[in-house]
Amino acid sequence: MTSDFLKQLRDTLGTDIVETDADGIAPWLTDWRGVYKGNAQAVVRPRTTGQVAACLRLCNQYGVPVVPRGGNTGLCGGATPDASAANVILSLDRLNQVRSLDTVANTMVADAGCILGNLRRAASEADRLLPLSLAAEDSSQIGGNIATNAGGVNVLRYGMARELVLGIEAVLPSGEIYDGLQTLRKDNTGYDLKQLFIGSEGTLGIITGVALRLQAPTRVRAVVLAAVDSPDQALQLLRLVFGACGPRLQAFEFFTDQCLDLVLSQVDGLHAPFPTRHPAYVLVELADTAGEEALQAMLEEVIGQALEQELCMDAALSATLAQLHSLWRLREEISEAQKADGPHLKHDISLPIERIPEFMQSAEARLRTVAGDARLYIFGHFGDGNLHYNVSRPLGADRGWAHEWEERIADLVFEEVARYGGSISAEHGIGQLKRRAFHQHKDPMQIRLMRDIKRLFDPNGIMNPGKLL
Amino acid sequence: MTSDFLKQLRDTLGTDIVETDADGIAPWLTDWRGVYKGNAQAVVRPRTTGQVAACLRLCNQYGVPVVPRGGNTGLCGGATPDASAANVILSLDRLNQVRSLDTVANTMVADAGCILGNLRRAASEADRLLPLSLAAEDSSQIGGNIATNAGGVNVLRYGMARELVLGIEAVLPSGEIYDGLQTLRKDNTGYDLKQLFIGSEGTLGIITGVALRLQAPTRVRAVVLAAVDSPDQALQLLRLVFGACGPRLQAFEFFTDQCLDLVLSQVDGLHAPFPTRHPAYVLVELADTAGEEALQAMLEEVIGQALEQELCMDAALSATLAQLHSLWRLREEISEAQKADGPHLKHDISLPIERIPEFMQSAEARLRTVAGDARLYIFGHFGDGNLHYNVSRPLGADRGWAHEWEERIADLVFEEVARYGGSISAEHGIGQLKRRAFHQHKDPMQIRLMRDIKRLFDPNGIMNPGKLL
Numbered sequence: 001m002t003s004d005f006l007k008q009l010r011d012t013l014g015t016d017i018v019e020t021d022a023d024g025i026a027p028w029l030t031d032w033r034g035v036y037k038g039n040a041q042a043v044v045r046p047r048t049t050g051q052v053a054a055c056l057r058l059c060n061q062y063g064v065p066v067v068p069r070g071g072n073t074g075l076c077g078g079a080t081p082d083a084s085a086a087n088v089i090l091s092l093d094r095l096n097q098v099r100s101l102d103t104v105a106n107t108m109v110a111d112a113g114c115i116l117g118n119l120r121r122a123a124s125e126a127d128r129l130l131p132l133s134l135a136a137e138d139s140s141q142i143g144g145n146i147a148t149n150a151g152g153v154n155v156l157r158y159g160m161a162r163e164l165v166l167g168i169e170a171v172l173p174s175g176e177i178y179d180g181l182q183t184l185r186k187d188n189t190g191y192d193l194k195q196l197f198i199g200s201e202g203t204l205g206i207i208t209g210v211a212l213r214l215q216a217p218t219r220v221r222a223v224v225l226a227a228v229d230s231p232d233q234a235l236q237l238l239r240l241v242f243g244a245c246g247p248r249l250q251a252f253e254f255f256t257d258q259c260l261d262l263v264l265s266q267v268d269g270l271h272a273p274f275p276t277r278h279p280a281y282v283l284v285e286l287a288d289t290a291g292e293e294a295l296q297a298m299l300e301e302v303i304g305q306a307l308e309q310e311l312c313m314d315a316a317l318s319a320t321l322a323q324l325h326s327l328w329r330l331r332e333e334i335s336e337a338q339k340a341d342g343p344h345l346k347h348d349i350s351l352p353i354e355r356i357p358e359f360m361q362s363a364e365a366r367l368r369t370v371a372g373d374a375r376l377y378i379f380g381h382f383g384d385g386n387l388h389y390n391v392s393r394p395l396g397a398d399r400g401w402a403h404e405w406e407e408r409i410a411d412l413v414f415e416e417v418a419r420y421g422g423s424i425s426a427e428h429g430i431g432q433l434k435r436r437a438f439h440q441h442k443d444p445m446q447i448r449l450m451r452d453i454k455r456l457f458d459p460n461g462i463m464n465p466g467k468l469l
Numbered sequence: 470m471t472s473d474f475l476k477q478l479r480d481t482l483g484t485d486i487v488e489t490d491a492d493g494i495a496p497w498l499t500d501w502r503g504v505y506k507g508n509a510q511a512v513v514r515p516r517t518t519g520q521v522a523a524c525l526r527l528c529n530q531y532g533v534p535v536v537p538r539g540g541n542t543g544l545c546g547g548a549t550p551d552a553s554a555a556n557v558i559l560s561l562d563r564l565n566q567v568r569s570l571d572t573v574a575n576t577m578v579a580d581a582g583c584i585l586g587n588l589r590r591a592a593s594e595a596d597r598l599l600p601l602s603l604a605a606e607d608s609s610q611i612g613g614n615i616a617t618n619a620g621g622v623n624v625l626r627y628g629m630a631r632e633l634v635l636g637i638e639a640v641l642p643s644g645e646i647y648d649g650l651q652t653l654r655k656d657n658t659g660y661d662l663k664q665l666f667i668g669s670e671g672t673l674g675i676i677t678g679v680a681l682r683l684q685a686p687t688r689v690r691a692v693v694l695a696a697v698d699s700p701d702q703a704l705q706l707l708r709l710v711f712g713a714c715g716p717r718l719q720a721f722e723f724f725t726d727q728c729l730d731l732v733l734s735q736v737d738g739l740h741a742p743f744p745t746r747h748p749a750y751v752l753v754e755l756a757d758t759a760g761e762e763a764l765q766a767m768l769e770e771v772i773g774q775a776l777e778q779e780l781c782m783d784a785a786l787s788a789t790l791a792q793l794h795s796l797w798r799l800r801e802e803i804s805e806a807q808k809a810d811g812p813h814l815k816h817d818i819s820l821p822i823e824r825i826p827e828f829m830q831s832a833e834a835r836l837r838t839v840a841g842d843a844r845l846y847i848f849g850h851f852g853d854g855n856l857h858y859n860v861s862r863p864l865g866a867d868r869g870w871a872h873e874w875e876e877r878i879a880d881l882v883f884e885e886v887a888r889y890g891g892s893i894s895a896e897h898g899i900g901q902l903k904r905r906a907f908h909q910h911k912d913p914m915q916i917r918l919m920r921d922i923k924r925l926f927d928p929n930g931i932m933n934p935g936k937l938l
Binding site for chain 2: 102103104105106107127128148149151155159160162163176178179180182183184185186187188189190191192193195196198199200204215216217218235236238239242243244245246247248249288289290291294298350351352353354381384385386421422423424425426427428429430434438441442443445446447449450452453456457468469
């Protein structure tokens with residue numbers, strides 16, 4: 001038996017757009033990690049913004065909940081439906097055309113369903129850089145990147161996804177189209193409404209198109225791995241490098257010796273970078289439009305100063321591209337090494353950068369009183385104040401430890417984050433995963449304003465229920 | 470006779486905070502250019518955020534309109550009260566302390582009433598750069614800069630004021646304090662509410678504190694003035710320079726030969742930069758943290774390529790700081806030269822950068838059919854798509870011409886801007902000046918959403934009535 005709603009949906013959009021078969025729906029009901037699972041009556045895959053609008057208009061009329069779906073690479077369950085059989089999953093994957101790319105204005109306009117990696121390659125072919133870059137870039141879609149204000153590896157230099165957005169086209173739950181797909185660098189005509197869609201996790205409407213800023217290509221890179229005796233020393237090093245290299249500073253990544261240990265023991269083909277071990281390491285990358293030798297010389301000089309001023313203990317400069325990749329692998333393979341080690345409790349947090357050392361000390365001290373011999377793996381985008389603060393079972397404990405301790409340790413970590421003025425979600429968002437922590441730690445007045453705004457855009461509450469708010 | 474409201478206001482805040490004497494109020498009733506004049510029953514000059522909150526709470530209770538006042542340097546009448554005798558002007562000038570400055574995190578937290586120039590100097594003394602820079606920086610206040618999303622000369626490289634803001638403290642009309650004064654680079658916990666205050670022109674609440682990002686200092690500069698045969702050639706030059714110099718590109722300013730003519734005839738001590746005259750000129754500035762010779766060499770190389778590829782007609786490189794300043798004066802003195810010439814009709818507009826040549830051709834053609842021999846002075850931040858599109862009386866016409874033609878020419882210019890997808894206000898905002906044009910050209914749906922948001926924050930409509938919406 002087909003409901004009125006489904007009949008109208010099919011009549012309006014066509015059966016090739018509306019999937020209602022249980023087998024066809026099944027693959028859309030879980031997140032990629034298999035952590036979340038939900039339910040839905042249909043998967044809708046529109047080919048045009050107009051079809052997105054028609055779908056939302058009908059859903060709104062019938063009070064049917066809508067779950068927007070990008071590349072399904074999120075880590076917080078934001079694109080997975082809840083348990084309600086009434087859900088409609090709206091996938092943007094067929095809205096996947098680059099609408100324009102201009103190398104004079106340095107702008108790109110694209111459908112929301114474009115794969116981030118494809119957009120990066122399109123920019124690169126035009127001798128420009130789309131700086132948004134993250135591990136899932138060959139699956140994630142630009143609409144989802146913007147709806148979750150994605151971060152990634154280049155935030156230090158180019159900012160979060162938000163800072164790359166010049167314009168947005170979105171469909172409101174009413175089916176009205178918000179036509180803000182402009183490429184202007186300057187436009188002071190009232191409230192900047194597009195900012196509300198960025199990072200709203202599909203709770204206000206559906207982004208169907210985006211206009212992005214492109215940057216000049218970076219053609220040369222120079223990398224050094226510096227050993228530091230403490231997070232505080234890493235901060236002093238950051239101050240020196242930023243002051244000397246300014247806009248060339250592309251990455252300032254941090255990891256503890258525990259992370260290095262894990263990587264060396266779990267991943268093949270990697271070698272210890274220094275003859276002795278040190279408490280922590282910082283990977284510094286400079287990049288520039290041109291001038292490889294000058295860039296290398298600049299990095300050598302600043303690292304020379306750092307050694308002289310005792311802002312690091314030792315330093316390994318990459319002289320070849322192969323060495324550069326080897327140094328980066330020490331940082332990049334940490335996630336793989338964690339996976340091999342077993343379930344880790346992960347916390348994507350940010351802090352006022354200057355308070356990272358205090359936070360680390362305080363959080364570890366508390367952790368030791370609660371879960372004495374848990375293993376701690378701390379690494380991340382130090383230059384942005386973004387730490388991946390990860391906790392694993394004590395040696396010898398079984399793998400069920402993580403599940404058992406998950407909530408207690410998250411509470412502890414987030415309490416310490418709040419104490420030092422940080423954020424419980426640096427770049428991954430709230431989704432389903434962090435709703436409890438969000439409501440515990442966010443200023444109630446701000447939550448109230450968010451709810452009020454949500455009601456303005458989505459009076460019937462159909463957009464992505466159970467996420468964020 | 471003193472109203473209940475005024476009595477309570479004085480009792481709550483003290484007489485040194487509340488000025489009600491007509492002579493004391495008079496200087497606060499006009500904008501700095503003397504274009505707008507309004508009325509008020511009191512000027513309130515709080516010393517703390519708490520006093521701002523107490524004032525707004527009372528005003529809200531009594532339905533008294535509030536006009537926030539920063540440095541009064543706006544060009545659109547946004548800080549001048551309307552004709553109502555009920556207005557309260559709330560000046561931020563006594564909230565003027567730097568709260569913190571951190572050179573590890575590269576952040577500065579300051580009261581909203583701090584003078585922008587003072588903050589720039591404080592950053593500079595700490596070997597950091599606060600990139601927001603504009604002509605009025607020694608009078609304008611940072612709160613006003615943020616409330617109007619100020620632009621200025623460094624937008625090409627560092628973005629508008631919005632892009633420098635990490636956090637905001639603001640008082641809502643209810644007297645509640647929005648406590649968002651954080652310095653985090655990454656925080657994905659819900660809608661980014663601070664974005665609503667930025668550029669809202671005091672219509673949602675009053676910004677009392679701001680947290681700003683600082684940049685690495687630029688210690689060396691290199692400048693070239695390039696002659697171009699057309700705006701299109703200027704665009705091709707922009708593409709070349711941006712691709713080669715990337716983040717060093719600090720300014721890409723454009724002016725027509727008519728502007729050069731005006732400057733040379735109205736300002737003493739300036740000389741024609743080239744042996745012959747050309748249709749237009751582009752001033753390119755590169756800046757870097759260090760390496761003067763390398764920077765100069767990079768500029769010479771790229772300009773050499775430009776000449777070879779016929780992307781400019783001639784080029785004058787600055788070899789000394791004195792020459793650099795002379796070249797800049799040709800661009801910077803245009804406003805002074807206009808003032809000397811008499812009233813100009815000014816339009817602060819922006820366009821998709823790649824469409825500037827079409828726009829210029831089309832707008833001038835229309836202008837010629839309407840006001841045949843009006844004189845046209847076009848210059849601006851070409852690299853941002855921001856043009857100052859200025860029209861002056863025909864030679865021999867009297868000075869009343871500007872007033873007589875003001876509305877017709879603005880309508881024409883804004884129509885052409887709309888046709889090419891531009892903005893009627895690039896960086897100056899709407900205020901009182903552009904309300905009519907704003908309502909003519911902004912998407913009605915967006916205006917409706919803005920009104921809805923305004924009602925959420927300010928249900929009694931007390932905040933800066935008659936501005937923007």
